[in-house]
Amino acid sequence: MSIKNISAPKIDFNTPAQMRMRKFRALKDKLAAGGIAFGGISVIVAIVLIFFYLLYEVMPLFQSAHVEPWSKNDRAIESYTVPGSGKTLYLSMEEQAEIGIRVSDKGEVIFFNTLNGSVIKSEQINVPVGASITSLSTISDPLHQFAMGFSNGDALIIEHNYTSTYPDGDRVITPTLIYPLGKKPIHIGDKPLKLLGVSHGDEDWNLVGGDETGLTQTKISIDENMMTGEVETSSESEALPQFNINADKLLLLPGRRWLLMASKNTLAVIDLKAEGGAQTTQVVEASKGTITDFQTLLGGNAVLIGDDLGKVSQWFLVRDDVTDWKLTKIREFTGGTQPIVNLSIEHRRKGFASLDTAGTLRLFNTTAERNALTETIIDGAADRIAYAPRSNAMLSEKDGQLSLWAIHNEHPDISWSALWSKVWYEGYEKPEYIWQSSASSNDFEPKYSLVPLAFGTLKAAFYAMLLGTPLAICGAIYTAYFMVPAMRRKVKPFIELMEALPTVILGFLAGLWLAPFMEDKLAGIFVILLFVPIAIVVFGFVWAQVPDRIRFLIPEGWDAALLLPVVILAAMFSLYMADGLESLLFGGDLRLWMSNELDIPFDQRNALVVGIAMGFAVIPTIFSITEDAIFAVPKHLSYGSLALGATPWQTLTRVVLPTASPGIFSALMIGMGRAVGETMIVLMATGNTPIMDMNIFEGMRTLAANIAVEVPESAVGSTHYRILFLAAFVLFMFTFVVNTLAELVRQRLRKKYGSL
Template identity: 70%
Template structure:
């Protein structure tokens, strides 16, 4: 074959086989590019879906309240005449908002249909002959226990109850009236009962009443006759000392230790009912510069709500001062324009209330969140009385002898920006604090949904984990990638990366059940090890470098790091062996006791130190692997060129290799931090889950991820607690997204800066 034929055969790229190979290669390239693009877009779409789903669950928390006319069968319920006779002293509804109750000044209890006003049942209270109703009191909205005071100095206590039956599968609610202290009126005063208050428990009650300037207290003790099952009441009446403050209205706390007196001119008197020497007034406060128009207790009976004719409602509760004395303190106030507050209704199951002004302006408030959920004019002019349903989903408004029923949508009033991220002054606390406490055993519990302790705990756990894990991971990666011989690297690197496959629940289990007790008993040994171990490594390295060549050449070049294994084991053993003697010599007792007693630093067995060690081991493989790959991937000609120019290996590492690998190292640290922030099982099992804000390394914490894992199974779907947990997840998502975005910007800048080396 001629040369021309050979050249022509070698340069022929259009043979059927070559064309077929090019077509297959182009198809593979196209398939790969489409697959990679589809995968990348799918990841972005998945992240966006997670973002919008979290936002969808969180958004209702910040929605305002809404009120509209109640609708039945798609028709608005029209206002109707007030059922029964007499002036309304109190207005309320039962659980389902189907039956309303009017208590009148003639001693009538009128149960009526809230849709049309039809009377369901009417019962007369046993008013003494010749007497009239002169006062009214309620123990609490939740209890449904009331009292009427009469002009002859007597009072009677009664309670509304409802019985549900289901004849033929249809629910029927039957109202009933019970008399906890008996059907006979109780004598409490020598003159007309102009003001009245009561409170107590099942067996012990206190009724305070009388004239405005002359009050008496009656203690009522109930006892059960086990033979006849009859309940008898023993009373003890005593006159209260002159308070020098004419009472306009009285309120008695549930424990009956404190009584509040509202007087003319906006004055408020605080009476200690159990003071030494008998009841005595401890404070006289000018609660408002106006006149008090409403004076009620918030759910739980710990907070006092005072409304005035200036349109302001303020919240007060007892706070212990520096002298260990209880002082009634104004905590927060709510303004509703300048019109006087004419009526107030307390929520039965939440720390909220509703007011209406003389101009018909209705406002919904939440005390804990210090939030106004709604402010709207629903009627023209002044309302005589308003009443919330127990579920806060309905409102009755009485105006000009007419009743109107309104539907309320106010699902999450206890959440606001301040309640989540700022200090809140909770009932019973001496000052505003960041607190997370989502549930309790009492119905009058004040939910505490501050995310600050959880965010702080998340950062605290991540900080100590990074403090422990990052130096070890990066230093190990530097040595493995740059100084270690290939044969040893092929054994060490897979072994460390294999640690990443260890389930974190195993690490958390070991940290909680073994490491935490071990560190508690051997705390001094831990700190001695931190001092002795680096010193032992440096001393051994110096000794080895000065050893005779005949000894050093026994170990192949690059394998001398293996000699550090027995050094580390012996140094650790030595540290724990001498620790007890150092403890006795320096502290005279165990180090953890000395830290608590002498330094005043609390020590918790499951603390941040345990988490730092356990979670540090969890993030070491991630940071090590990425950092090691980044350093090993630095082109060898850069290192060889630096060495050829006279630089030492260490100078080459610091000035050439590390800057070139810095984008990868930074990415490794950020990914490790993301792993630490999102870790759940280790912090769940090794921290004690205490949502506190304390930088103390010997105290525990609770993280956002652990809190979600703990409380999500027990939260009611759609509840405030449920959605606030989704908000915690949303915060964690945004935090991770921002950190990763910032990390990518820094990484790109480092790549641009050192990419030309």
């Protein structure tokens, strides 16, 4: 049979089995495509939901305040007649804003229902016979304390207190008056107390009172017998020198050292504890107009001054050198041109309300320098306003009528300047970036600057990338391009396995072992950083000079393994030599030498520790992606380059690396994202202090670590709670923007080198 007669075998591709296989394959392709699409869309949806959830938690921070008449059962409460008689000297409310207190110039103290003005309790002050009330000084709104001065030179300290009981399950609030220094008035001097200032500590009271012709200071000490419980009171009075200031009002600051006197448009500062006796240390022009109100902010350290030009300014004492204190104008709040009638201070925040002659109410926060509300609530000038302790209600009095207002102002202490600009906080010598969200004192001024946290985040990421990037990329280049396959199969999985190590373990080791070790062997660390690279280069040069018969005993490509003992021995030798070098060059203590000679502070848990620990965490990520990108470069490119006469190094730098550059860039961005979002290593390996210093020997606090530390302690819905969500939002947006820019750069690199 001829070959021509032999027919080719026929293959039937349409057999039932083949058709079933194709259908099954098509189904698998569709399922795979659908699953991948669903997974990708789910990731995008999850990211979008996270974005909007964070935004949902953050947005209330920036909402404006609003005020409305207090309502009950959806009906607004009408104004009512002021209970009692006489002129109101003092107006306040208790915690729940259900009971108000009014003190009149006739010595009548009336507790009334804030909804309708009905009298709950009335009590007459023990005014000395033949005397009249000449002054009233608010000691502390949060403590419900005030003092009354009489025309005979006596004074009386009063505190209003409220007790809640629950008979039959209903809350009943019982108001009472307390006399911290007794019901008997305290004699200060022989002159009418037209001016009165009071301040106190735990067991000591200072009262300064008198008129424009002279002032008297009375110091009262309270001693309690620990055995019998008896309380003994002792007092001492002294006449203060003439200050030649026609004062309208006095304020005695906490600490009982500084006395402030307001007169027309000037403010005088008196040092009651100066050497040689009380003396005037400063007289400043506090206003271009006339001072109309003069109050202390929460805590008593800052002073608010309202004038007839519609401006309110904040002042407090600032130390300008080692010993001198100067009353300094910190900021000014301008809302209108009408004269300020009254200022009311918030009981728990650094905020206040102002009311002018046009009946316009303005709500301010001093820290944020924010005007949260401007609204006309009264037709014409009112007499006074009073904040509720929770700042959710306000009483206003005009022409013998009281009105109760509901205040909605949840987060007034947040503004763009408070978050991202320098703020001059009370007690500081200049404006600074500070994060300090809590303190032991109720008078604390929260400091919510995110700048130190953002700085700490970038600082930690910078030092981690500074250490990890060169090691990871150089290791990946050698592993993918120069290393023999047998060795690569062992090295690459080992390095990638490092990524599975929990970061809490790395942080634990860094904080409890690495940080003390580096503190003790700081000089050795620097010697290692210098000597190990030199030892590697020297070994490479020496190895190249070794005769071929010896070098060829090591299989080709495995000679890199000889560097392991070289690195270990070089590190051990560096640590051994470090003590001698430290004694020779730095007096035996490198840390002390840096502090004294270079003025570089050193903390045990610092950025160097974080850089090493977090660099160790990001190396596997950068290494793995970079190694895959270099290894995936088509071999015909490198073979062609070598065939044209290029050296391996030229081929690497001019062909392989440009082609792999999109993958290398992606590795760097992913590694940076890992470093920016790292929590546990930074939390455990640094001092966790929110400071702004690039010093590698000081610590930091990152956004992620701050969230982890403070979220469990913050009250849900509070300003602090939402600020932490804002920090998370900032971190989210930072990583989103960086990754977006990285993808754009990667696409450009891919387009540029994809044609090779």
